[in-house]
Amino acid sequence: MRAHRYIRERWKKFLDVDIRGMMTVEGVPVDRIVQKYGTPVYVMVESEIRDRFRRFKKTFGEDVKLQYAVKCNSNLAILRMAQEEGFELDCASVGELILGLLADLKPRQLSFTNLYKTDNDLLFAVKMGVQSITADSIEDLYRIGLAAKKLRTQVRTVLRVNPMLQVGNYSTKGNKYGIPIQQIHHAIEVAARTPFVDFRGFHFMGGYIQNVRVLKATARALVKIVRFCQDRHIPIKTLSLGGGFPAAIGDQEAFPIEKMKDFPSYFQRLLERHGVTMPIKLIFEPGKAIVLNAGIGLMQVVSSKQIFGRKRMIIADGSTYNFIPDALVQKDVCYDILPASRMYAPRVHKVTVGGNTCDCWDLITQDIEMPKLAEGDILAAMDVGAYAQVLANNFNTIRRAPVVLVRPDGSVTQIRRRDRFSEMFAPELDVLKMADPSELERYSNLYRININTIWKDQAKGKNGAMTKSPKRGESRRKKAAR
Numbered sequence: 001m002r003a004h005r006y007i008r009e010r011w012k013k014f015l016d017v018d019i020r021g022m023m024t025v026e027g028v029p030v031d032r033i034v035q036k037y038g039t040p041v042y043v044m045v046e047s048e049i050r051d052r053f054r055r056f057k058k059t060f061g062e063d064v065k066l067q068y069a070v071k072c073n074s075n076l077a078i079l080r081m082a083q084e085e086g087f088e089l090d091c092a093s094v095g096e097l098i099l100g101l102l103a104d105l106k107p108r109q110l111s112f113t114n115l116y117k118t119d120n121d122l123l124f125a126v127k128m129g130v131q132s133i134t135a136d137s138i139e140d141l142y143r144i145g146l147a148a149k150k151l152r153t154q155v156r157t158v159l160r161v162n163p164m165l166q167v168g169n170y171s172t173k174g175n176k177y178g179i180p181i182q183q184i185h186h187a188i189e190v191a192a193r194t195p196f197v198d199f200r201g202f203h204f205m206g207g208y209i210q211n212v213r214v215l216k217a218t219a220r221a222l223v224k225i226v227r228f229c230q231d232r233h234i235p236i237k238t239l240s241l242g243g244g245f246p247a248a249i250g251d252q253e254a255f256p257i258e259k260m261k262d263f264p265s266y267f268q269r270l271l272e273r274h275g276v277t278m279p280i281k282l283i284f285e286p287g288k289a290i291v292l293n294a295g296i297g298l299m300q301v302v303s304s305k306q307i308f309g310r311k312r313m314i315i316a317d318g319s320t321y322n323f324i325p326d327a328l329v330q331k332d333v334c335y336d337i338l339p340a341s342r343m344y345a346p347r348v349h350k351v352t353v354g355g356n357t358c359d360c361w362d363l364i365t366q367d368i369e370m371p372k373l374a375e376g377d378i379l380a381a382m383d384v385g386a387y388a389q390v391l392a393n394n395f396n397t398i399r400r401a402p403v404v405l406v407r408p409d410g411s412v413t414q415i416r417r418r419d420r421f422s423e424m425f426a427p428e429l430d431v432l433k434m435a436d437p438s439e440l441e442r443y444s445n446l447y448r449i450n451i452n453t454i455w456k457d458q459a460k461g462k463n464g465a466m467t468k469s470p471k472r473g474e475s476r477r478k479k480a481a482r
């Protein structure tokens, strides 16, 4: 069908085209969203997100504990959906733990995994009583124990393992995470005897997994370690194999999660084969497999011009910095960019879509076949539901885009507003004691304020700046008092 010339199979559940040739999402024409929220704007499709959560649940049933990886898209409305769909959360920072609480998950439903944690992060996590903290190294383990000791409590701890795998082209050998398998016996002994550490199990996360063989090989390596613990009467309760489940992007395809239905029984057989009698709970932490394909980024064409030779350049009001940065971070990622306001128009020429920042690398996509597009036409970047929104930044002091959620009944709710200028300036304005929530009018009046005095006051230390030097003799008196 002509209407579907740009629409891939995986979007057909929620994407269509109206008689004007305008893309619709759950029946809502995208120009209506653009009129109300402006561009660039992210559109998240609720039915697709819930469908993914449910497919994971259905595939693994009660055999596997599922924790959504917050880092991938930390929007509170999505975390709330995770909670409603019976997922726990995998959090990478104190900020993500706080978001988990805001989405109304209990501390025992939040696990804390990152290779980097400050002492304050650890104290925060221990105090709130998270499900577990993952130690990335033996040094980390000691610090977790010290934080727990300070608060006189036991902290549930798991060890992150790097099994040093090589499966075809896939390798974990150069990874920065985890305790290399050669050191794991020593780490287990330390974990088992470190006071205040309630050692519970193991964690693995090895990047993007295109092949179930990788997870099977990891499980084989980790079950041997579990057996080592059993032989030493060290009870193990959990084994997390992380996320990294594939999600389709551009021409790339991804295996459906249903292909992993047999994994829990494979794991059980492995335990039996190695004589492990302790019940071990498997954990998965999917991120992008849940949300990637549920996200659409709407932009508008701001200009269309011919450059060098016959090369055609379209400039969009989004960019690889402020809107879909993932394409820049992962070099081989190539988003589909669709002519959302001209879905019946045939492809007539090759264009490069340039982003709106002043960086020459800021090219959203290059040499794609497109219809003739003019200023005001809408472009849709497909499959931008994961990592793009959380990686977007304020380069060029451009405000990050709002996010709307489209429900199956066609209602549209804003789940994040556009950045305010004040939020971008606040960290600098705060030190000048100038930040003010109703500041936009003030900024337009800035030329009336004598900014120079503010800077001068700051230099004199009148604005809370840390430039104040002690009065003569003061530092000597303080030292003596100590």
Ligand SMILES: Cc1ncc(COP(=O)(O)O)c(C=O)c1O
Pocket: 069, 071, 072, 090, 113, 205, 207, 208, 242, 243, 244, 245, 285, 286, 287, 288, 289
């Ligand atoms: C510990 C951990 N779990 C889960 C994930 C989620 O990965 P993905 O979004 O590829 O599923 C990540 C991603 O970096 C991670 O570091």
